[in-house]
Amino acid sequence: MxxxxxxxxxxxxxxxxxxxxxxxxxxxxxxxxxxxxxxxxxxxxxxxxxxxxxxxxxxxxxxxxxxxxYSPYMGFWHSEWVGFKYFHEFFTNPDFMLLFRNTMAISLLNIVFFFPVPIIVALMLNEVRKLAFKKFVQTVIYLPHFLSWVIIVGICFLIFGQGTGVINQLLVEFGGHKIEFMTSPNLFWAMLTAQSVWKEAGWGTIIFLAALAGINSELYEAAQIDGATRWQQMTNVTLPGIRSTIIVLLILRLGQVMDVGFEQIYLMMSGPVAQVADVFDTYVYRVGIQQGRFSYATVAGLFKSVVGLILVVSANRVAKKFGEEGLY
Incomplete structure (x- = not known):
């Protein structure tokens, strides 16, 4: 021009x-x-x-x-505007605290017990010197990632089911008593966490192994010259080298704290564990899809998104205050 x-x-x-x-x-x-x-x-x-x-x-x-x-017959633009009516109904609903407790408990268990597992496995595999064994282990732990939750839950019922479960049959065979793994409210959260670890730990391990591959090998050589042991090399070279990756993934995980996975919990849910299994995802499906209360279910979904956004922004600011790059 x-x-x-x-x-x-x-x-x-x-x-x-x-x-x-x-x-x-x-x-x-x-x-x-x-x-x-x-x-x-x-x-x-x-x-x-x-x-x-x-x-x-x-x-x-x-x-x-x-x-x-909202009414499907009136359409998106012609339905009656009611302001914050459904917000008030949602937050004053007696089920809200139950849903919030279950969702937060499952998410915290995943953060505390599931999130560190890929890091630990990646650090262990990084110390393996036999490449063939290392690739074999990676393949084995990564395979469950490709299985659907239907298959994962089905396998759990075959292993831990009260009637025909392998574990309970062995317990009875050796003179013990059956344990209600799948229908006990006290064990339900632990079962969910164990399933998540088994299915997704391999995927997280690949991410951290890629981060480990990016660490400068000269840092290890310098540490060896200074007489550092393998443990000291891991604590002073390896972990600081992947710290930024750990923090970014943790921030992203905090953003999903209200999203604990609908399919897994829905397949595991039954009458005896309903009080500890019902979360926002299953509640939205039950109220929004089965009962047709689309507007009310949208409020629950919006609440989840807002909480996730607040946690991501807050965690990112905390990370920046400690000198990390964060997400943005």
Missing amino acids: SQGQVEQLSNTLPGVSKQETRTKQSWIEAWRIALRRDKYLYLMAAPGLLFFLIFKYVPLWGLLLAFQN
Whole structure:
């Protein structure tokens, strides 16, 4: 664009200076150059961007249902607006504290017991010198990640079921008594955590192994010259080298603290464990889908999202105060 065209454009836009017009044109031109230069990279990223646009951002309009008495017959734009009516009903509902307790308890157990497991396994595999054994272990612990929760829960019933479960049959065979693994409220949270560890620990291990591979080998050589033991190398070189990865994944995990997984809990839920199994995800399904209270269920979903956002922002600020990069 010539100088005369820039001046003519700035004169036609009231309140816009020539400098601002030049800045906007430079920005647009920079985007054009980037698109021409990296067009194949943008083309490769297009499916992922479309996925987030269609399934993550466009559905945000549905949050308006929380402020409506939504009726499928009236439609999205013609349903009655009721303000914060369903918010008041949701937070004053006697089930709210029960749902909040169960959700937070399951999430805290996952953070305390599940989150460190991939780190520990990655550190242990990093010390293995036989490459064939290392790859074998990685494959074995990673395979459950590809199994659906239907299969995982089915296997648990075959192993821990009260009637035909292998463990209970062995207990009876050796003169013991059956244990209600799957229907005991006292064991339900532990069973969920153990299933999560078994299914997803392998995936987390791969992430931390990739982070370990990025540590400069010269740091280990310097530590060996100084006489550091393997334990001292791990505490003074390895762990600080993956600290940023641990913090980022922990922040992301805190953002999902209210999202404990619908499918796993729904498949594990039964009458005897209902009081410790009912969480926001199952409650939204029961109230929103089965009872057709779409607006009320949207309030519960919105509450989960807001809590996750607050935790992510708060954890990110705390990480930055301690000198870490954080998410942004």
